[in-house]
Amino acid sequence: MTKLAIVYYSATGTVDAMARRAAETAEKAGAEVRLRHVKETAPEEAVQSQDAWVQHRADVTDEPDAEPDDLDWADAVLIGTPTRFGSAASQLQGFIDTLGPLWSQGRLADKVYAAFTASQTAHGGQESTLLGLYANFAHWGGLIVPPGYTDPSKFVDGNPYGVGHVTGPENNAPLEDADRDALDHLVTRLLDVAQRLAA
Ligand SMILES: Cc1cc2nc3c(=O)[nH]c(=O)nc-3n(C[C@H](O)[C@H](O)[C@H](O)COP(=O)(O)O)c2cc1C
Numbered sequence: 516m517t518k519l520a521i522v523y524y525s526a527t528g529t530v531d532a533m534a535r536r537a538a539e540t541a542e543k544a545g546a547e548v549r550l551r552h553v554k555e556t557a558p559e560e561a562v563q564s565q566d567a568w569v570q571h572r573a574d575v576t577d578e579p580d581a582e583p584d585d586l587d588w589a590d591a592v593l594i595g596t597p598t599r600f601g602s603a604a605s606q607l608q609g610f611i612d613t614l615g616p617l618w619s620q621g622r623l624a625d626k627v628y629a630a631f632t633a634s635q636t637a638h639g640g641q642e643s644t645l646l647g648l649y650a651n652f653a654h655w656g657g658l659i660v661p662p663g664y665t666d667p668s669k670f671v672d673g674n675p676y677g678v679g680h681v682t683g684p685e686n687n688a689p690l691e692d693a694d695r696d697a698l699d700h701l702v703t704r705l706l707d708v709a710q711r712l713a714a
Pocket residue numbers: 524525526527528529530531596597598599600601602632633634635636637638639640682686
């Protein structure tokens with residue numbers, strides 16, 4: 516059974532919905548999944564400034580925070596983050612910055628990695644966010660598994676680097692079939708490559 520860690524940050528629930536879809540698909544495919552949000556580090560006044568942010572914190576308050584051990588445990592790692600000025604959210608990057616001890620022992624190497632993101636606009640930096648995360652994976656000696664155009668769904672969502680959902684003008688557009696198909700393909704492919712490596 517492939518062990519998959521889905522580690523993500525979400526302020527207002529979009530990336531959380533993407534992470535949950537990926538987890539559901541991975542479990543159906545027979546993987547053992549740890550779905551872990553990265554803990555909130557924004558000042559309380561920032562959280563309180565948006566109802567959706569307050570609501571999302573409440574929704575996940577009883578769920579476990581991501582720990583470095585989740586990556587140590589995993590064979591396959593899927594990372595999710597909102598796009599923030601074309602990069603990963605600082606909350607996620609802060610978690611990544613706690614991984615030095617694992618990295619120095621080579622314990623992040625030789626696993627398969629991929630990533631997904633959300634942004635308000637279609638050309639708002641999804642690709643730079645994903646590529647920035649992939650630079651981290653390269654430093655770890657991770658095996659990056661981009662989706663490329665290896666499935667018809669990629670010609671619909673058009674993102675060969677990972678998966679990106681566009682939240683739209685009101686910043687709250689729900690996932691559509693194209694997002695779900697692309698997430699399903701990303702996670703299925705990641706598990707497939709992990710299984711082939713383990714064989
Ligand atoms: C500080 C900040 C920076 C953002 N930067 C971008 C950006 O560069 N491009 C973009 O399209 N959307 C940007 N957004 C919108 C977020 O990407 C969007 O709210 C997020 O994907 C929603 O995910 P969540 O619901 O999981 O938090 C930004 C939002 C914030 C708060």
